[in-house]
Amino acid sequence: MALIKFSGVSKQFERNDETFWATRNINLEVEKGEFLTVIGPSGCGKSTVLNLCAGIMTADEGAIMYDGKPVNKVNTKVGYMTQKDNLLPWRTVMKNVELGLEIQGISRSEREKRCRRYIEMVGLDGFEKHYPQELSGGMRKRVSLAQLLAYNPETLLLDEPFGALDAQLRLIMQDKLLEIWKETKKTIIFVTHDLDEAVSLGDRVAVFSKRPGTIKMIEKINIPRPRDVYNIRLSPDFSKAHTTLWSALKDEFELEVSI
Amino acid sequence: MALIKFSGVSKQFERNDETFWATRNINLEVEKGEFLTVIGPSGCGKSTVLNLCAGIMTADEGAIMYDGKPVNKVNTKVGYMTQKDNLLPWRTVMKNVELGLEIQGISRSEREKRCRRYIEMVGLDGFEKHYPQELSGGMRKRVSLAQLLAYNPETLLLDEPFGALDAQLRLIMQDKLLEIWKETKKTIIFVTHDLDEAVSLGDRVAVFSKRPGTIKMIEKINIPRPRDVYNIRLSPDFSKAHTTLWSALKDEFELEVSI
Amino acid sequence: MSSEAIIIEQSKKKALSKRKMRKRKEFIKLSIIRLFIIVFTLFIWHFLSGRVIDKFWISSPTDVMQAIYKWTVSGELFYHLSITVQETLLGFVFGALAGGIVGFLLGRWTYGAKIFEPFIMSLYSLPKIALAPLFILWFGIGIDMKIILAAVTVFFLVFINTYAGVRNVDKDMLENIRIMGASERQITFKVVLPSALTWIMVGLRTSIPYALIGAVVGEITASNRGVGYLIQYSAGQYDTGGTFAALIILMLFSIALNFIVTGLIEKRFLRWKTDQSN
Amino acid sequence: MSSEAIIIEQSKKKALSKRKMRKRKEFIKLSIIRLFIIVFTLFIWHFLSGRVIDKFWISSPTDVMQAIYKWTVSGELFYHLSITVQETLLGFVFGALAGGIVGFLLGRWTYGAKIFEPFIMSLYSLPKIALAPLFILWFGIGIDMKIILAAVTVFFLVFINTYAGVRNVDKDMLENIRIMGASERQITFKVVLPSALTWIMVGLRTSIPYALIGAVVGEITASNRGVGYLIQYSAGQYDTGGTFAALIILMLFSIALNFIVTGLIEKRFLRWKTDQSN
Amino acid sequence: EKSSNEAGKKGKAEKITIAQSSSSLLFTPIYVAQEKGFFKEEGLDVEVTIAGGSTNVLSAVVGGGAEVGATGLSVVMDVNSKGQDVQAFASLINQYASNVVIRKDVAQKLSVTEDSSIDEKIKALKGLSIGITQPGGGSDRLVRHLLKTQNLNPDKDATIVPLGKAEAILPAFTNNQIQAFVFSSPTSEQAITSDEGILLLNLSKGEIKELDGFTHSTLLTKKDFIKKNPETIQKMTNAIAKAEKFISENKEEAKEVVRKSFDKLDKVTFDAAFENNFEAFARTPVITKSGYEMNVKFEGVNAPFEKVVNNEFAEKSNQ
Ligand SMILES: Nc1ncnc2c1ncn2[C@@H]1O[C@H](COP(=O)(O)OP(=O)(O)OP(=O)(O)O)[C@@H](O)[C@H]1O
Ligand SMILES: Nc1ncnc2c1ncn2[C@@H]1O[C@H](COP(=O)(O)OP(=O)(O)OP(=O)(O)O)[C@@H](O)[C@H]1O
Ligand SMILES: [Mg+2]
Ligand SMILES: [Mg+2]
Secondary structure, eight states: OOSEEEEEEEEEEEETTEEEEEEEEEEEEEOTTOEEEEEOOTTSSHHHHHHHHHTSSOOSEEEEEETTEEOOSOOTTEEEEOSSOOOOTTSOHHHHHHHHHHHHTOOHHHHHHHHHHHHHHTTOTTOTTOOGGGSOHHHHHHHHHHHHHHHOOSEEEEESTTTTSOHHHHHHHHHHHHHHHHHHOOEEEEEOSOHHHHHHHOSEEEEEOSSSBOEEEEEEOOOOSSOOTTTGGGSHHHHHHHHHHHHHHHHHHHHHHHO | OOSEEEEEEEEEEEETTEEEEEEEEEEEEEOTTOEEEEEOOTTSSHHHHHHHHHTSSOOSEEEEEETTEEOOSOOTTEEEEOSSOOOOTTSOHHHHHHHHHHHHTOOHHHHHHHHHHHHHHTTOTTOTTOOGGGSOHHHHHHHHHHHHHHHOOSEEEEESTTTTSOHHHHHHHHHHHHHHHHHHOOEEEEEOSOHHHHHHHOSEEEEEOSSSBOEEEEEEOOOOSSOOTTTGGGSHHHHHHHHHHHHHHHHHHHHHHHO | OOHHHHHHHHHHHHHHHHHHHHHHHHHHHHHHHHHHHHHHHHHHHHHHBTTTBOHHHHOOHHHHHHHHHHHHHHTHHHHHHHHHHHHHHHHHHHHHHHHHHHHHHHHHOHHHHHHHHHHHHHHHTSOHHHHHHHHHHHHOSSHHHHHHHHHHHHHHHHHHHHHHHHHTSOHHHHHHHHHTTOOHHHHIIIIIHHHHHHHHHHHHHHHHHHHHHHHHHHHHHEESSSHHHHHHHHHHTTOHHHHHHHHHHHHHHHHHHHHHHHHHHHHHHSHHHHHHHO | OOHHHHHHHHHHHHHHHHHHHHHHHHHHHHHHHHHHHHHHHHHHHHHHBTTTBOHHHHOOHHHHHHHHHHHHHHTHHHHHHHHHHHHHHHHHHHHHHHHHHHHHHHHHOHHHHHHHHHHHHHHHTSOGGGGHHHHHHHHOSSHHHHHHHHHHHHHHHHHHHHHHHHHTSOHHHHHHHHHTTOOHHHHIIIIIHHHHHHHHHHHHHHHHHHHHHHHHHHHHHSOSSSHHHHHHHHHHTTOHHHHHHHHHHHHHHHHHHHHHHHHHHHHHHSHHHHHHHO | OHHHHHHHHHTOOEEEEEEESSSSGGGHHHHHHHHTTHHHHTTEEEEEEEESSHHHHHHHHHHTSOSEEEEEHHHHHHHHHTTOOEEEEEESBOSOOOEEEEEHHHHHHTTOOTTSOHHHHHHTTTTOEEEESSTTSHHHHHHHHHHHHTTOOTTTSSEEEEOOSHHHHHHHHHTTSOSEEEEOTTHHHHHHHTTSEEEEEEGGGTOSGGGTTOOOEEEEEEHHHHHHOHHHHHHHHHHHHHHHHHHHHOHHHHHHHHHGGGTTSOHHHHHHHHHHHHTTBOSSSOOOHHHHHHHHHHHOOOOOHHHHBOOHHHHHHHO
16 A cells, blocks of 8 residues: 555645635555655646645645545654755754754754764764854755754655755765665655656656646656666666656646747 | 956854854956856855855955945845845735836836736746745745846846756746846856856856865856757757866865765 | 636635635634623623622622713713723824834944933833823823823833834845845835834734823823723722723723724735735 | 964954954943933933922932932832832743743634633733722732732733744744654744744833833832832922932833843843844 | 903803812812802813822922812922922811721720720720821821820831822721721721721811811912912902802702712712811811911921912902
8 A cells, every 4th residue: 555645636725815726636656665756847736745745734625645544634754854944043053953853852962973974964064053044055955954864754755855956965965865765765755856866866756747736647767776876867767767757848848938 | 347356255254253264265257248157066155255246245355346346335236136035025926026126216017017027937927916925936936036137237146046946947047047138238147056057058157166165267168159058958069168167066076975 | 618617616616605604604603702701701790799709899790881881871981982092092103103213213223222222121111100290290181191191101112012023124135125226215114114014013012002001091190081080080989880890991992992903904014924824 | 284274273363352352342332322321311410400490300310319329328228129129020920921821822722812812902901000909909018919910010011922922933843843743842842932032032021111110000009118119208208309219220120120131031042143143 | 259240241261270189078169169160150160180199289280280289288388398389379178187997896806986085096006007198198197196195106016008099098908908097088988888997086077186277188379370360369269268168058068069079989988978077178268377387297397388378369258
């Protein structure tokens, strides 16, 4: 049975006296341990889907099941790295990363040890005592990521986690994420706007259509694991998947250009 | 004479009783009408350089000249699209885009006309009456861009303007930006973390080294104008420039990987 | 219209009317609960008075109703209330304006704030009763004195909140509009004020009751009209029913005023926020 | 250490001492300006009194100094002030705690807020003087009554601000920590309180002077000790010098209290903010 | 009579505000003059404002908020000695119109009744908490004086508690925070009506010899105002004189008239209060030298009689 299951999910927002569909009729199953990447045009409802899955929004139609149970309140099984970072401005980097562990009641020394590891992983050692306001955009995103990984939730929802990073750092992060995924067998839904990233990381790639967004196609990526994110672009499997997906995206694109 | 000139500029921040260098010894000249792209690792001081140029931070060493005059207060000659969007949450999309024109005292009808054009350009028609909080991450960035372009400042400082957009929309935006640039002969400093983008847009590309960031090299891009951003990757000039720059970046990258 | 579009249209309407229904239903439920609390309180009061606590001290609901009824019929209620209302409103407007403006200026002028804040705060801590003789000396015993008393009270509360609000304006937003070449005036009206509005609102909410208290205390101190006079007059004759009736009138007026001021501002200016919370 | 590193080291130290020097210099400058204002005010006061306005009404700086000196020497000042201080502090602590807790709970419990808010706001608008008889009846004329009076005054002010602060907590931050599986307790202490702190601070700042006013009004109403008694006594003797002396003592105490409370909280909890503003 | 006719012809009444320090029977002549239309007859349109406390009355008169004030003579003396140019020009009450009330249970325990001797009554105050109005004020002095007559030390043998206004005295008395208090009518009568206290001493009836004939409440105004508006003051004094004459000659009707200003007060309380104070109401507005001297002695303030008191108008009004 799928760990996460969307059946006919739609979400609408109200504006003044009009309603407005953000996503329509989403059908999606994510297996336990799967790495699903999601790609689609801006404003098509990718973040909305993650919000629904985390239980911080409720669907207007359809049902979302997590581990067999309907998601009707905040879903604490998942860890969610939102598109906008939600760092607490009154906590230093270290304290922010520790947050999830504090909640789990982990002892201080254990917390520090674990957090230091993840802070190092995201390349922020030396910044432990800085406040979020004293960091650059990319650094803030990395703190968010470290926070999420440190408290080790069963499922990860990642909304453009590497969007603000330079190409190189992005590759490193991808690599490390895959490593962690392999070790811990987490389930991951990963939203990105970079097709390369989507293809090189995902077991499957879900392509969203334009607003009101729905899933246009789901493509299985047959590149064998473990993958070398640094050189994956050279593999023929990559090119094949890339081409298929690109043509799917292109349709949306053509629509866009014609505007 | 260069429009913008950094000579030996350094910026430090204070933390408790320690000081901390964000950028060191920046020397840079940007000619009037030039399109300069800036690339470099996360946290190296790219945004800091733009802040200095906009006059919202002051340098601790060195001098910044704009149009022959030292920048020692807010520089109203430039338009600045910051990394984090600064939309006013109590204004609708339309009203946000109008902001700069309101300040210039443009009449309402003229304002609406111009703004509608830019809102359309960034693909947000239909969202004029939405509040920023009701938009997706990518949409918010696009509103910021429309706001900036609508009020038509002489120089544009763009901090990862297309970072939150999907690949397709990003190309469209790049194309439109180049078009506007060609028409209006603006000076542009464009920060990005995407080397492709840096190469396909810039007259020159400035590469930053790791923190404390300084300019490692500035490479002239000899791809003829007008450029076709959709297919530029296929041009040999592109590959050449890309390779040179990539190797420069790679050094930084190696350092990073070794961590 | 395609059939899908029709379905969307319909579901739109359905959602709409559903929402309206829900809102109306919730409002009714809320009113019932509130009413119940009021009735319950009256009942307890009725039960206590005369049985547990001497009526002399807490009067009783019926006596209070009677007093209110009598005042209403005789026209006294309208007369006295209208005077208090006038004083309160004028005091509120002047005090809020002054407090808002000073709070605003000092909020923008950091150095001035550092200099003057302690002085303002120390004036704030003077009990106005102790200054009553000076107030009377300078402003007489007429309506002016009460307006000024109300205004002074309001001033400080609005000042502190406005000041805090202005100090809490997002620096990046300010810089953003400054780069656009905004004048101080434009910065004020386009960024600082809207952003400080939530704070100013709290200042206003805090000070509405104090405007009323200021006016009434003024009336109690020196008056022959106004609700404060009714309180004073009733208290002087140990007519607790009258005192309580006057107090309840004050409460009702204050609720109304609070409702109007916050309602107006929220509807008009904080729409983007209320929209959000739905 | 490389020579470049040494230079960096040195420039670090230079920057540091520069910054400290700057801070100290600014502080001295500020103190001088404030002192100047005080002296100037005293001078104006001195000049006005007796010449423009009768000394009977505004006393004079020398008379006030004399009164303070006399009270200090006789030990009265310490005795009365210590009582007022005690009442104010206790009233402040109880009132602020109660207001904070209620404001906090209603801030989290939206429905409860909708039900109870109008009731709380209407109680808030009752002038405490009018309720003095009930206060005395229930709480006597001792120190309790004054503490309660101070606490009630503080309660509402802290309530409104805490409530607003809790309502303004960033929704995304709340959801973020909720997804992490935080309990209500954890949400409270890790997100809501720190985030509402700027608001609570304003509530505290607003209410410190009112705690003092509450206690003093209580003392003026019924007491034979405390600074309020000094005011009442001096006023009864038409000793304006004494009245003003007592008021100035109140002002000084309120400044000190304000300084301590806000200083403490800001240093301890709002450090991330103050760090920013530098 | 002439002046009133003139005013009547002109049809324009002069507006005068009286700032009165509390609503109490201490100001009965004002109530009567107002209710019976004596002010109007004189061509005055009088508005009475209660300005809580004598300091406020004084502020109002000096600051110009009110033309005339109504409060104790001792206040006028006191502020005169402190350089305020105000004068008292009409007496309203010619007794120290305060009562001492003691809790019934305490009285019973000490077996003091209304018929006990004055000395016994005063001795009963030993060890009690006694409510007064203002520290250093008249009621404070009275209590201290009374205790001293029985060789009691006011600072050790009793606790004197300032309670400002009537609104504070009664609740404190009810919940036994104070066992006795000194206050004017009708507060004292209210405590008796509610069956909690008994009247220990009634000073309005001149029970204390040293205070018999004490000039208590008076009308006052600025000297300046008198100089500029002697006619107005004359009219005012005339009206008060008429009222005082009316009270002494028509006791029952006067009672009914005053009752209108205390319509919410319990009837028993009011009647007792009126009765208790009747003897104290001034018969003429003239401020007697002896009543003044008692103030000097008792309140411990001194200022020349001629400076504080202006009997010119009161004397004319008698003719
Ligand atoms: N709170 C809200 N109120 C109203 N509309 C909203 C709200 N949040 C999102 N929307 C709308 O829902 C749609 C989908 O938004 P969502 O954030 O899911 O897009 P997205 O796919 O994540 O886009 P991006 O790639 O730009 O982040 C958008 O059109 C947006 O305008
Ligand atoms: N307000 C501040 N206080 C202290 N340090 C700061 C502040 N702003 C920036 N920094 C530091 O300055 C350095 C450069 O920051 P900057 O924002 O310029 O980086 P960037 O190149 O834009 O990075 P990114 O690509 O991640 O946006 C960072 O190390 C950051 O920690
Ligand atoms: Mg999104
Ligand atoms: Mg940056």
